[in-house]
Amino acid sequence: ETGVTQSPTHLIKTRGQQVTLRCSSQSGHNTVSWYQQALGQGPQFIFQYYREEENGRGNFPPRFSGLQFPNYSSELNVNALELDDSALYLCASSPPGRQNYGYTFGSGTRLTVV
Amino acid sequence: KNQVEQSPQSLIILEGKNCTLQCNYTVSPFSNLRWYKQDTGRGPVSLTIMTFSENTKSNGRYTATLDADTKQSSLHITASQLSDSASYICVVIGVMDSNYQLIWGAGTKLIIKP
Numbered sequence: 001e002t003g004v005t006q007s008p009t010h011l012i013k014t015r016g017q018q019v020t021l022r023c024s025s026q027s028g029h030n031t032v033s034w035y036q037q038a039l040g041q042g043p044q045f046i047f048q049y050y051r052e053e054e055n056g057r058g059n060f061p062p063r064f065s066g067l068q069f070p071n072y073s074s075e076l077n078v079n080a081l082e083l084d085d086s087a088l089y090l091c092a093s094s095p096p097g098r099q100n101y102g103y104t105f106g107s108g109t110r111l112t113v114v
Numbered sequence: 115k116n117q118v119e120q121s122p123q124s125l126i127i128l129e130g131k132n133c134t135l136q137c138n139y140t141v142s143p144f145s146n147l148r149w150y151k152q153d154t155g156r157g158p159v160s161l162t163i164m165t166f167s168e169n170t171k172s173n174g175r176y177t178a179t180l181d182a183d184t185k186q187s188s189l190h191i192t193a194s195q196l197s198d199s200a201s202y203i204c205v206v207i208g209v210m211d212s213n214y215q216l217i218w219g220a221g222t223k224l225i226i227k228p
Contacts, residue, residue, distance in 0.1 A: 004157075006157075033216075041220060042203060042219060042220045042221055043158075043216075043218050044218075045215060045216065048213070055213060056211075056213045056215065088155060090157050090158070103148075103160070103216070105150075105157035105158050105159070106157050107156050107157045108155070108156065108157045110155060
């Protein structure tokens with residue numbers, strides 16, 4: 001059974017650019033959620049995808065968007081990058097019927113915006 | 115407002131000593147509470163998951179307690195090791211708009227010194 005994998009592990013982008021982060025959910029998990037974690041702070045919920053549709057969103061602007069694919073993998077896209085977008089981006093997946101119980105996290109993508 | 119507060123913010127102890135981390139929450143309705151260990155720059159790893167009917171749960175040298183009446187939880191670490199140095203995050207799963215959502219504490223940064 002594979003866990004949650006995220007790519008890339010590290011990324012450096014310039015302010016104003018666009019970035020795509022990828023997440024492969026754990027085998028058997030159909031719900032994926034994304035979090036932003038600034039240095040020294042707890043993760044902030046960005047959004048969640050279930051059956052290829054967004055079914056929950058935190059307080060993030062529309063330039064943060066996502067996708068979920070039929071194989072339940074997911075992408076997080078951020079447009080018009082700002083310096084404050086520099087953070088660790090975490091992806092978590094959870095199994096059918098146990099969205100409240102079985103969150104497994106990936107190791108994250110460290111995004112630096114310069 | 116749904117909140118999770120942790121204390122202390124940081125803690126330094128000597129290797130081999132015990133310590134207890136605290137978590138108070140105001141999340142309602144409540145599904146379950148979990149403690150995560152997060153190494154710097156890595157994704158969180160689940161230590162314990164507790165529903166409102168569970169008072170104590172252990173995972174090796176980690177023991178979590180939950181008092182659902184007072185909405186308090188603690189994580190006790192026995193015989194600390196250098197590898198225990200990490201951030202410990204309390205997460206409460208609440209129900210909002212018919213969706214489960216993770217409410218994160220800011221974490222306690224634990225440093226174990228030899």
